[in-house]
Amino acid sequence: MRTVLREDHLLLREQADKFVAAEILPHLAAWEREGITPRALWRKAGASGLLNCSLPPPYGQGGDFGHAAMVIEALAHANCLGIGFSIHSDMVSPYLWNFGTDAQKELWLPRMARGDLIGAIAMTEPGAGSDLKAVRTRARREGAHYVLNGQKTFITNGVNAGLVVVLASTEPDLGARGLSLFIVEEGMAGFTKGPALQKIGQHSQDTCELFFDELRLPADYLLGQENEGFGYVTHELAQERLAIALRACASLEGMLQSGAEYVRNRKVFGRRVLDYQNTRFKLADALAKARMLRVFLDDCLARHLQGQLDSVTAAMAKLNATELQGQVLDDLLQMHGGYGYMAEYGIARAWADARALRLFGGSSEILREIIGKQF
Numbered sequence: 097m098r099t100v101l102r103e104d105h106l107l108l109r110e111q112a113d114k115f116v117a118a119e120i121l122p123h124l125a126a127w128e129r130e131g132i133t134p135r136a137l138w139r140k141a142g143a144s145g146l147l148n149c150s151l152p153p154p155y156g157q158g159g160d161f162g163h164a165a166m167v168i169e170a171l172a173h174a175n176c177l178g179i180g181f182s183i184h185s186d187m188v189s190p191y192l193w194n195f196g197t198d199a200q201k202e203l204w205l206p207r208m209a210r211g212d213l214i215g216a217i218a219m220t221e222p223g224a225g226s227d228l229k230a231v232r233t234r235a236r237r238e239g240a241h242y243v244l245n246g247q248k249t250f251i252t253n254g255v256n257a258g259l260v261v262v263l264a265s266t267e268p269d270l271g272a273r274g275l276s277l278f279i280v281e282e283g284m285a286g287f288t289k290g291p292a293l294q295k296i297g298q299h300s301q302d303t304c305e306l307f308f309d310e311l312r313l314p315a316d317y318l319l320g321q322e323n324e325g326f327g328y329v330t331h332e333l334a335q336e337r338l339a340i341a342l343r344a345c346a347s348l349e350g351m352l353q354s355g356a357e358y359v360r361n362r363k364v365f366g367r368r369v370l371d372y373q374n375t376r377f378k379l380a381d382a383l384a385k386a387r388m389l390r391v392f393l394d395d396c397l398a399r400h401l402q403g404q405l406d407s408v409t410a411a412m413a414k415l416n417a418t419e420l421q422g423q424v425l426d427d428l429l430q431m432h433g434g435y436g437y438m439a440e441y442g443i444a445r446a447w448a449d450a451r452a453l454r455l456f457g458g459s460s461e462i463l464r465e466i467i468g469k470q471f
């Protein structure tokens with residue numbers, strides 16, 4: 097019983113589950129080998145109402161963040177942590193929606209809702225990850241243009257992206273107060289992408305580097321006000337962290353179900369692995385903690401739907417969810433024995449895919465710093 101969810105949320109969840117089963121799972125192994133998901137998948141997701149769920153038409157599907165949560169959870173529950181819909185819908189599109197001009201919204205959001213245009217967000221650089229004020233990518237004003245130079249790394253959806261929200265410095269002397277956001281489109285002269293990076297997990301995710309070399313951007317590709325970028329980034333963090341927490345929780349719930357099935361069927365020394373007390377105790381701990389996490393996240397979701405999710409609570413949500421996910425997936429892998437280490441087993445993929453969730457969107461250490469400031 098999840099009281100935060102309405103009938104229309106549950107209907108979308110059903111639709112998303114069907115989409116994942118029909119359009120993703122049969123192809124996932126091939127996409128994992130290829131290191132990318134096809135752009136056609138995005139158009140299918142758009143046609144099925146699964147992108148930009150929380151924005152009004154024609155910019156999105158006319159729902160709220162509860163609908164977005166249903167798509168996030170359907171993917172994660174089915175062990176599809178490498179599919180980048182959430183960054184596109186719940187991180188990139190909200191920047192355009194919250195800070196874009198009407199013309200910018202018209203130009204890009206309907207295409208993003210249809211899946212014709214894939215979004216990415218580029219903040220991290222080789223020398224600036226947790227500490228974003230160290231961003232070196234520079235945008236200098238020249239008449240009616242900004243000229244962009246620099247490099248970004250670890251960019252989710254990077255290879256497929258047609259639109260990238262880029263954090264760059266407009267006033268290097270001002271540090272965080274001199275950062276601005278820009279839109280960069282694929283194909284612009286001076287914009288190049290590296291190949292998909294070789295990662296230890298999320299292989300179907302086309303994470304890559306981006307390079308800007310004297311890229312001339314029309315001034316109306318600035319998003320919001322100049323030098324306000326850091327404030328915009330901070331504004332979006334609560335939703336982004338809740339989205340990651342929801343992914344982590346649904347992933348651990350899904351893997352707990354499939355892991356329990358495995359230990360029910362696997363026999364060792366003539367007994368089912370489930371019949372060993374150690375297995376039952378580990379599963380019991382995982383289930384008890386997962387239930388507590390779910391109640392907390394539903395409370396966060398309810399707060400967010402009322403516009404009242406604060407940044408510290410969102411940090412707690414992501415920290416709790418991703419740390420528990422990591423611990424439970426590791427225990428589940430152990431229960432699978434050597435099979436748990438074999439790539440063809442779902443638990444192996446989940447374990448490796450999940451590791452990134454404690455790093456991006458604010459590492460666990462950064463979240464502890466935020467929460468620790470309460471004392």
Ligand SMILES: Cc1cc2nc3c(=O)[nH]c(=O)nc-3n(C[C@H](O)[C@H](O)[C@H](O)COP(=O)(O)OP(=O)(O)OC[C@H]3O[C@@H](n4cnc5c(N)ncnc54)[C@H](O)[C@@H]3O)c2cc1C
Pocket residue numbers: 183216217218219220222224225226227249250251252253295298303452455456457458459460461462465
């Ligand atoms: C799979 C994946 C996808 C990603 N997708 C994107 C994306 O789409 N867009 C994007 O912009 N970025 C993306 N990132 C980058 C991600 O946001 C950064 O990796 C993250 O912010 C950490 O930055 P860093 O890697 O530079 O680590 P660093 O900042 O160098 O941190 C190194 C270590 O120091 C710790 N640390 C840092 N500061 C403190 C502190 N104050 N106190 C204690 N410990 C600290 C960190 O927690 C970490 O353990 C992605 C990363 C991965 C792995």
